[in-house]
Amino acid sequence: MSEFFSVAPDDGADLATVQGLLSRVRSVPELAERYDAIDTLHSLDDLIKVPLMVKNDLNVALEHLKPKADDATTWTFQSGGSTGSPKLGYAPTGLYMAEVYERWKPLGPDDIFVNGWSAGKMWGGHYLFNALADLSRCTGIGLGAIATSEYDAWLEFFRVRGVTALGGTPSVLRLIFAHARDTGAELPGLRTVMWLGEAWDRALDEDIPAVAPQARRWGLYGSTETWVVGTNTPDCADNTWHTLPSQLVHIGEGEMLDFTSLKPRGLNPVLRYQTGDAGRWVSCTCGHPTQALQVLGRRDGVVKFRGFLLNVDDLVVELTGKPGVSRAQAVITNFEEKGSSLDVLVLASREAGPGLAEGLRAHILGSAFGLSTVFNHDPEAFEVRIVDALISNDRTGKTSNLVQRQA
Numbered sequence: 001m002s003e004f005f006s007v008a009p010d011d012g013a014d015l016a017t018v019q020g021l022l023s024r025v026r027s028v029p030e031l032a033e034r035y036d037a038i039d040t041l042h043s044l045d046d047l048i049k050v051p052l053m054v055k056n057d058l059n060v061a062l063e064h065l066k067p068k069a070d071d072a073t074t075w076t077f078q079s080g081g082s083t084g085s086p087k088l089g090y091a092p093t094g095l096y097m098a099e100v101y102e103r104w105k106p107l108g109p110d111d112i113f114v115n116g117w118s119a120g121k122m123w124g125g126h127y128l129f130n131a132l133a134d135l136s137r138c139t140g141i142g143l144g145a146i147a148t149s150e151y152d153a154w155l156e157f158f159r160v161r162g163v164t165a166l167g168g169t170p171s172v173l174r175l176i177f178a179h180a181r182d183t184g185a186e187l188p189g190l191r192t193v194m195w196l197g198e199a200w201d202r203a204l205d206e207d208i209p210a211v212a213p214q215a216r217r218w219g220l221y222g223s224t225e226t227w228v229v230g231t232n233t234p235d236c237a238d239n240t241w242h243t244l245p246s247q248l249v250h251i252g253e254g255e256m257l258d259f260t261s262l263k264p265r266g267l268n269p270v271l272r273y274q275t276g277d278a279g280r281w282v283s284c285t286c287g288h289p290t291q292a293l294q295v296l297g298r299r300d301g302v303v304k305f306r307g308f309l310l311n312v313d314d315l316v317v318e319l320t321g322k323p324g325v326s327r328a329q330a331v332i333t334n335f336e337e338k339g340s341s342l343d344v345l346v347l348a349s350r351e352a353g354p355g356l357a358e359g360l361r362a363h364i365l366g367s368a369f370g371l372s373t374v375f376n377h378d379p380e381a382f383e384v385r386i387v388d389a390l391i392s393n394d395r396t397g398k399t400s401n402l403v404q405r406q407a
């Protein structure tokens with residue numbers, strides 16, 4: 001089987017699309033040299049000879065190409081801001097959602113859908129789900145971002161209106177459902193919870209049934225650059241995705257994923273673009289016969305901290321498995337004069353006991369993360385704090401494992 005996988009049958013059109021991508025990126029002066037040595041591609045397997053696009057390459061290409069949709073508005077979106085420098089992406093009106101809707105139907109005409117992705121500031125989630133709502137002909141409610149103080153009033157509004165579907169980033173959904181559960185609010189009519197933008201938060205598996213016993217989760221996976229890569233249903237594992245026909249997926253060294261766009265008139269020249277996520281092929285628990293993509297998360301969670309390579313993602317995963325911990329986040333603050341400090345912020349779960357922060361601090365210093373040597377002479381530069389809320393991105397509502405800031 002080919003190393004480059006798409007669920008679409010290869011009828012030759014895909015090869016023409018990919019050759020078109022290659023000539024587009026070759027026309028970018030800053031990138032031309034990298035692609036010069038590539039001959040004509042005779043099959044999709046020849047893509048193995050094409051260099052990976054990483055981080056800024058796509059931005060450089062877009063800056064030169066300035067793509068325009070043929071017969072629609074060209075919308076510009078921004079990604080990043082949570083884990084790196086901002087990157088741009090382009091999409092035509094409709095946001096390529098017809099292809100998604102053909103294969104993924106969490107909404108129907110009878111649904112009353114609350115769009116809880118924050119709107120504006122060039123983040124695509126809100127608009128993408130509006131495009132899906134248009135196709136499904138449901139009734140839509142544009143909620144956007146709301147503050148904790150507004151939760152009670154909105155939850156009551158949802159109940160009275162008979163809301164059947166709610167979508168947002170897991171960070172936002174988590175706050176809403178935890179609040180509803182704590183206050184005894186119920187959404188008996190809610191059938192569908194949709195998410196996109198982050199990995200699923202498994203605390204939701206406990207909170208959602210307490211609030212909305214009928215509700216099940218439906219997810220989309222992708223990025224601003226690749227757009228939607230895959231979909232899943234309540235019968236699939238939460239980290240496993242059925243890829244769209246327009247996505248050509250390759251798993252390279254270190255299980256790193258790269259994506260090539262097979263959209264015939266796609267605006268972003270996505271040609272072996274590496275997003276930073278790792279993954280592997282699996283058979284999905286839903287029983288669908290075609291191989292599905294299990295996403296293993298980012299592999300770029302290592303930061304240099306006081307000369308020590310700290311794997312933030314490992315640290316967060318390790319802490320999140322501890323009793324009493326619902327979610328954790330590392331905050332590195334760089335001071336001009338005294339070096340960097342590390343704060344580990346922890347959202348406690350219901351079973352948290354007293355002394356949680358002290359226990360976690362001792363665990364981190366005593367475990368293989370190697371931090372005890374780093375803080376030997378300066379123990380006050382490392383703190384574990386129990387907080388009411390982690391630091392999230394104002395624009396997208398996403399909560400990343402690592403926040404870095406200047407004092």
Ligand SMILES: [Zn+2]
Pocket residue numbers: 232233235236237240242284285286287288292
């Ligand atoms: Zn599945």
